[in-house]
Each structure stands twice: as C-alpha cells, then as structure tokens.
Amino acid sequence: MQTISIPDLVHYHVYTGAALPRVTALLGYDYVMAGNGVFLRCENKHLKATFPVAVTAIAGLPDLSTEFTLKIPEVPNHILVEILTDANSDRTREHMYQIKHNGSEYYWDQPRQGGTLARVEYSIDEDKLSDDTNVVIDLHTHPGKAYFSSIDNHDELGFRLYGVLGQTKKAGFNSIVMRLGVYGQYMCIQPTDVFSEGTNLKEVVYGAYTETVKSAL
C-alpha cells in the first residue's frame, strides 16, 4: 500500500521578503512563517489566497500581506437572483445550493437534501461526484440573520467558498456572509469579492426582496 507523508500534502516556508514559490502541495496549501504570524497560502483552479492562521510577532522576518484573488470571473447577477428566488419560494426550511464553474461559465444546482427551519442536511449523488471539483461556493440559508454556526464549522471542511444567506419568514432575505474554507481553516471575505459588480447586494439581499427580484427577472 502506498503511503502519503505529511510533507507531500502540505508544504512549509519561511518568508524572507523574496517571492514565494507557487503552492504545489498535494492538498493545495502551504504554511508560511512571516514577521506578523503564520499564514496559510492556498490555490485551486478557482481562487488563490494568503491569510493568517496565527497572528504573532516573529522577530527578524518581514510581514506578509493578506490576499484573496478569484481566478475566474465574478459570479454573475442572474445566478444569485435565481437562487434567491428559489429559496424564497419556501421560507419554512433551510436550503442548500452549490454554485459551480465548468471552465467557461457558472451554473448552480442543489444536492439531494432535507431541511427544517434550523438545519439542512444534504448528500451528493454519485453521478454528480465528478462535478464536485467544479464547486466554487456552497451556499445555504439560515432563518433570521446570516452567520456561520457551530454546525457550519463542523460541516464546512472542504476547500472552497462558503456562504450563508439570512432569510426571515416575513421579509425574505436580509443579509449574506461569505468565507473561504481550507479544510477547516477560514478567511472571511466580502460578498463583493465574489459576486459581480453589477449585483447590488444591498438591494438584492438587504432590501425589499420581492421588488428587486421581480424587476431583475
């Protein structure tokens, strides 16, 4: 049986000010020790990022900056509008969506799921497993305000973007939060880092949902 050693999965670097090498570790991330802490550097076909996982002063080393880059275009407006419309059609339970990119364009679908007002559980059908590397964002709804719950921290252990849409029974959507997850380590990002410039998130998510979606369709 072939064994994989830790050095093959994750690579380790010390930042000296010189350009860091491209992430080549098998899992797609490296740790970098810098003057302002220990950073995680990651890259997959959709994005690359550098963010601190331990903030501390390390004497003698230069500081490293936090960065997030989407390597593919931002998610177009219609994808979010379609998802909001679908979720809004049933406000009695949580919904789970996956926003994917096939190399040329975005599309979205829903894994097989069962949800209550407080929880959504899902599984990926076998015939969709090959599609899994196309997932850019796992997005689900929460009753009330958008936030990442302790259940989400338990569930969201892949390497992709994660988002939560806050949804109230009466008024529809009120908020959105996004983060990058790298096998259980997280970097908070702004929704506008991911959704297209044309998406007025404030109107779509925070505002009078019905009017906004109706006029956008």
Ligand SMILES: [Zn+2]
């Ligand atoms: Zn959740």
